């Protein structure tokens with residue numbers, strides 16, 4: 092029997108980790124992730140899990156120890172945010188390239204400078220090409236559900252890639268919600284046991300992990316990582332199906348809301364999608380045909396599927412909580428990628444990017460309604476006057 | 487019963503580092519690794535920092551390692567091994583793998599240990615992982631072309647501390663990493679050199695037998711960087727010990743002990759003369775550097791004698 096608990100995002104993730112009871116966790120505190128490692132430390136101290144918890148001296152060592160433990164055949168988890176993820180950056184690539192199924196929660200937070208502990212997506216977006224699967228979550232429930240699914244996705248033999256579970260710092264990490272916590276035994280059965288193919292601790296079959304590739308092999312190894320990423324999409328959907336059968340909640344590559352008959356739509360991930368849903372309802376009540384697409388899987392990027400869901404529209408607005416400095420019009424990463432996909436697959440829909448919420452700047456329903464009004468104008472005129480605009484900034 | 491440290495017996499063992507690797511002729515690193523691994527009877531799992539040893543032994547699709555081995559990055563051989571060692575305990579505890587008295591050993595160069603990896607090393611020592619960290623210390627970043635590290639001795643000519651017209655090589659003495667590791671109060675810390683193979687092998691055995699972390703700082707000549715003939719590797723390292731530039735000692739559960747004391751302490755010039763990296767010091771205008779080096783060696787030797795209860 093499920094239980095309903097009042098938990099914030101960090102508590103929900105800690106619960107999932109308790110139920111998964113990984114072999115090894117190596118983690119380091121950083122706001123707003125800290126509560127995850129603290130809560131998990133309590134589970135260890137109270138014997139609720141028998142995980143070996145490595146209290147490393149840095150995030151660089153957290154990811155390094157995760158790599159070592161995973162190569163040794165353990166099921167491994169960690170969590171971080173912002174500067175911590177940035178500090179891991181070098182080893183994020185090592186983890187993915189060695190095909191190690193590490194599951195990491197990254198509570199999205201702005202990067203320094205100026206130092207800022209609040210939410211934006213610059214941290215994980217900066218790591219978007221490192222070879223990890225990226226799954227965005229809107230709320231604590233999704234974070235809990237997604238951590239459980241992430242284990243299965245990462246460890247699937249066709250994938251064997253590390254997974255990042257992402258949700259918004261403070262907004263999701265520190266706001267209490269009603270979260271359904273499944274039966275321990277059911278979660279345990281769902282995640283199953285990890286059976287590593289190549290382990291450092293298989294002494295009869297010694298393996299060399301992390302060799303030197305010259306020009307004659309490196310490219311092929313990178314090419315194989317592409318294959319793993321390609322397989323990931325199907326596995327993510329298969330795991331979601333099984334999750335729905337077992338636990339009742341459905342997940343896909345993205346979620347749509349009142350999109351089918353919409354004329355304009357916003358594409359926004361994570362907690363802001365919730366605010367956007369309210370804005371959709373309000374404008375719909377006033378007769379405006381607006382809708383929403385909330386990306387869940389950012390890596391691998393479901394380009395064709397998203398285009399198929401959006402191509403009937405007259406205008407699409409992407410809301411980016413990060414800037415790719417120096418990119419085309421200094422747009423955000425989500426816009427750049429989706430705009431490319433829409434063009435490549437001939438969607439012919441005018442698009443604009445709305446950068447918002449950097450460093451935790453609030454985004455309120457009236458501002459999202461403003462974005463919809465801009466989109467309705469684009470739809471009417473067919474003209475995009477500003478490719479990138481900034482919502483809620485003092486100019 | 488442990489195998490006797492008898493050369494004839496030990497030479498019958500299959501090398502855990504197979505021949506055919508691409509380390510240079512006369513490289514100390516291969517000797518250090520083979521001696522240490524030959525000394526240990528138990529199964530081993532190794533991690534290796536980026537550096538000469540790593541790049542020359544695992545050129546894909548080949549590997550010279552007959553035992554499980556992982557390279558992660560330059561600065562994290564210690565934290566990587568923390569993960570491996572912890573995974574072992576976790577999996578044994580859960581009955582997923584058998585208990586086999588595995589010895590966990592991390593190898594790093596002096597750059598990967600004294601400099602960029604000191605944080606990961608210190609963290610791993612403090613946490614108390616049951617592993618032995620071995621620094622094969624060739625006293626510079628050799629893999630990238632002989633740049634100075636904090637292990638490079640005073641006065642040495644390297645590509646980033648070149649002997650120039652106004653600056654005669656490296657102007658700082660080396661960092662005392664062995665003492666820094668001893669200050670972590672771990673069960674076993676030692677300094678060794680492969681010219682004294684029995685001493686090194688005994689230390690390797692003590693290191694892996696320790697109930698907690700162990701650290702070995704092992705001198706490892708690089709003839710490309712030190713500038714001596716490929717055939718004199720062992721002699722040059724022996725001179726480092728005979729001149730007290732590289733004393734052999736151990737710190738076992740806090741007790742300092744010299745494991746070798748030269749009968750006659752040779753002048754440091756004998757060690758300097760044997761290597762091209764110090765040639766510039768013999769120009770008249772650099773005489774003061776040789777005096778500085780001798781004074782530095784004397785002072786540290788006296789301090790060590792006191793710590794070891796020999797003075």
Ligand SMILES: Cc1ncc(C[n+]2csc(CCOP(=O)(O)OP(=O)(O)O)c2C)c(N)n1
Pocket residue numbers: 535536537538539560561594595596597598599624625626627628629630635
């Ligand atoms: C983060 C990082 N910085 C720099 C390098 C470049 N690099 C590779 S090996 C090396 C020097 C290694 O020196 P040392 O640890 O003394 O080992 P050696 O090659 O001398 O055996 C350097 C600087 C790297 N691989 N990673």
Ligand SMILES: [Mg+2]
Pocket residue numbers: 595596597623624625626627628629
């Ligand atoms: Mg070196």
